[in-house]
Amino acid sequence: MVNKLRWGVVATGGIADVVTGDLRLLPDVDVLAVSSRALPKAEEFAAKHGIARPYGDYRDLLADPDVDVVYVATPHVQHHEVTRAALEAGKHVLCEKPATLTPAALRDVVDLARERGLFLMEAIWTRFNPLIVELGELVRAGVIGEVRSVRADFGFPLPHDPAHRLWNRELGGGSLFDLGIYPVSFAHLLLGEPDVVHAHGSLVGGVDAEIGVLLGYEGGAHALVGSSLRSPLKDGAVVYGTEGLVELPEALYNPSRMIVNGVERRHEQEGAGYVPQLREVVRRVRAGETESPSMTLDESLAIMRTLTRAAEQVGVDYAGVEAG
Structure with a gap:
């Protein structure tokens, strides 16, 4: 891992815009990539936030070997799909709430994160x-x-x-x-x-x-x-x-x-x-931890x-x- 933890943002809606703005306040973070279903939207978002790599498909972002952590900000129905794909790609994940829509889907990604030794957290910023x-x-x-x-x-x-x-x-x-x-x-x-x-x-x-x-x-x-x-x-x-x-x-x-x-x-x-939530993710990932004690996976379940x-x-x- 390089000096700065490199993040990729999946989706370009309102919550992604606000959270990315806060990510850029952290000195040890580089928001490296962003994806949208429409490449022009990703390019516009990237220009606004100074992001080097816009992608027109989240799979391309996940294939980027330089991305360490993925922030999932898609509509709820896509949380499970994108989170699972990110974990399979070896990325740590912060997923917007609700992390999934069903207990079975949440159990699926929790088990996968634990199996792969990757950090996963539901983004309940409160x-x-x-x-x-x-x-x-x-x-x-x-x-x-x-x-x-x-x-x-x-x-x-x-x-x-x-x-x-x-x-x-x-x-x-x-x-x-x-x-x-x-x-x-x-x-x-x-x-x-x-x-x-x-x-x-x-x-x-x-x-x-x-x-x-x-x-x-x-x-x-x-x-x-x-x-x-x-x-x-x-x-x-x-x-x-x-x-x-x-x-x-x-x-x-x-x-x-x-x-x-x-x-x-x-x-x-x-x-x-x-x-504070984003700082917690950075702290835990850098420490090699796979969960936050303040928002554990068992708590999300x-x-x-x-x-x-x-x-x-x-x-x-x-x-x-x-x-x-």
């Missing part, structure tokens, strides 16, 4: 947000006592358009896997994988337009989480303990302030907020099981949709 990291430390230290209840939501009204990826089942649409993964992951962080999952919501064209989920734990602890494409949910969270509470009064996925037992804490964001249990109860089924 886990690396400094305030979320601090919250975890405070909870473990008993600052609010034992966590008994979590409330977390993420949602916004989006006019129905069957062609939009969030309303299109064939593109892995729906609120739960795109938005609800944040509150579900947050509940997992604090309480672990639930014993009981009860979900209720509404379907439009085979995708969940809105969903509320009760996650139950032995002894009575619980989490109430929700996501919606119909309503402007309060995008925050509250963690209730036996001796206090923590409030996250703004977007759960990337908060800049929280209130711990009435006292506000803040942090200054690096770049667009993805820098557990979150996927919870999402799937909830989705099935409202009639969401991605069978036959996922590529690869």
